Amino acid sequence: MIKVNENFGKVQDSYLFSTIAKKVAEYQKNNPDKKIIKLGIGDVTRPLPTPCIEAMKKASDEMGDANTFKGYGPEQGYDFLRKAIIENEYKDLGIDIDEVFVSDGAKCDTGNIVDLFSQDNKVAILDPVYPVYLDTNVLSGRSGKFNNGKYDGIVYMPTTEENNFIPELPKEKVDMIYLCFPNNPTGTTLSKEELKKWVDYARENKSIILFDSAYEGFIVDENIPHSIYEIEGAKDVAIEFKSFSKKAGFTGIRCAYTIVPKSLVAYDNDGNTYKLNSLWNRRQTTKFNGVSYVVQRAAEAVYTPEGQKEIEENINYYRENAKIILEGLKNINIKTYGGVNSPYIWLKVPEGKTSWEFFDELLEKANVVGTPGAGFGPSGEGYFRLTAFGTHENTIEAMKRIESIF
Numbered sequence: 001m002i003k004v005n006e007n008f009g010k011v012q013d014s015y016l017f018s019t020i021a022k023k024v025a026e027y028q029k030n031n032p033d034k035k036i037i038k039l040g041i042g043d044v045t046r047p048l049p050t051p052c053i054e055a056m057k058k059a060s061d062e063m064g065d066a067n068t069f070k071g072y073g074p075e076q077g078y079d080f081l082r083k084a085i086i087e088n089e090y091k092d093l094g095i096d097i098d099e100v101f102v103s104d105g106a107k108c109d110t111g112n113i114v115d116l117f118s119q120d121n122k123v124a125i126l127d128p129v130y131p132v133y134l135d136t137n138v139l140s141g142r143s144g145k146f147n148n149g150k151y152d153g154i155v156y157m158p159t160t161e162e163n164n165f166i167p168e169l170p171k172e173k174v175d176m177i178y179l180c181f182p183n184n185p186t187g188t189t190l191s192k193e194e195l196k197k198w199v200d201y202a203r204e205n206k207s208i209i210l211f212d213s214a215y216e217g218f219i220v221d222e223n224i225p226h227s228i229y230e231i232e233g234a235k236d237v238a239i240e241f242k243s244f245s246k247k248a249g250f251t252g253i254r255c256a257y258t259i260v261p262k263s264l265v266a267y268d269n270d271g272n273t274y275k276l277n278s279l280w281n282r283r284q285t286t287k288f289n290g291v292s293y294v295v296q297r298a299a300e301a302v303y304t305p306e307g308q309k310e311i312e313e314n315i316n317y318y319r320e321n322a323k324i325i326l327e328g329l330k331n332i333n334i335k336t337y338g339g340v341n342s343p344y345i346w347l348k349v350p351e352g353k354t355s356w357e358f359f360d361e362l363l364e365k366a367n368v369v370g371t372p373g374a375g376f377g378p379s380g381e382g383y384f385r386l387t388a389f390g391t392h393e394n395t396i397e398a399m400k401r402i403e404s405i406f
């Protein structure tokens with residue numbers, strides 16, 4: 001008899017963004033003339049930079065010519081892209097790194113990385129949190145049951161206005177620590193000094209930090225690290241996930257990368273060490289066949305001068321949207337966080353409403369979709385997330401509608 005992975009019985013029915021998409025589709029079906037504006041999932045709206053398009057066209061032509069055709073590529077990514085990443089993302093920061101694994105998304109990598117770790121590791125997540133870190137650990141058996149809004153066995157580290165969105169170090173010893181900065185969903189950041197505390201904790205406790213840096217391209221303030229490896233000692237304790245999705249508009253074509261330093265180890269029960277770089281390589285070569293050549297050429301083109309210029313213009317476009325949202329919410333006395341070094345605006349839901357009630361109200365009265373804070377964890381209750389990734393026209397219109405109902 002085929003047996004099911006019973007962890008599917010523990011995890012919440014539906015993935016947060018699928019639940020929202022379903023609710024919105026239902027509302028649209030019942031209200032076909034309403035023009036819904038979606039500021040929920042963080043999906044980009046600016047088209048790809050011109051050099052990426054040109055690079056894809058050229059690469060497609062190469063695929064149509066027997067002399068330049070490419071079959072399976074290296075699972076870790078083509079050298080041309082790995083080199084471009086090292087040069088442009090790390091060398092400029094003074095970071096000496098060459099352990100790059102190209103992939104089809106930071107979501108996939110942050111989810112798949114759990115393959116490397118024993119089931120009895122203690123997992124710590126920020127609360128609220130990007131649901132992938134939590135759900136993938138639940139599905140792979142690193143939690144107990146869902147109980148009063150939380151999974152038993154998982155350490156939740158609240159990040160709320162009470163602690164200024166700076167999580168405290170866990171009181172108990174934890175093994176796998178998920179950090180995402182600039183943060184999804186709160187849009188807040190950690191200074192180098194604050195991040196250093198986490199690196200020091202991980203070094204003392206032989207833990208691993210899984211650092212999601214997908215929103216790094218939005219950083220404007222100087223003291224905010226663009227990579228965890230700017231922090232001394234981080235190469236011994238941290239895996240970093242970065243993505244072309246939000247920075248360069250690759251949500252549809254898919255390309256990201258993960259750094260697994262060769263100095264990183266995990267231990268077995270006898271204290272023997274295993275190099276995580278070799279394990280991740282083993283995992284990827286077994287389960288992944290690499291990102292398509294055409295897409296990797298597009299990613300390489302991100303680093304051309306014209307590519308960089310267009311990316312900056314697009315990020316500035318989203319920054320402008322964030323300003324419009326922050327301004328609009330200020331006009332109606334709604335408290336906001338984030339939205340400066342991040343495309344996400346985290347707002348305080350007006351007194352007396354839950355975040356899902358606020359979601360319904362915005363959908364029904366303003367026909368605007370956002371993401372309820374409670375969907376990101378119990379400490380997200382009372383908050384709500386809007387994204388700056390919409391078009392200017394939609395963002396302006398959405399804020400007009402929201403202001404008019406308050």
Ligand code: MLT
Binds near residue numbers: 040042043184
């Ligand atoms: C989000 O809206 O939180 C992100 O777009 C989800 C993702 O990157 O998978």
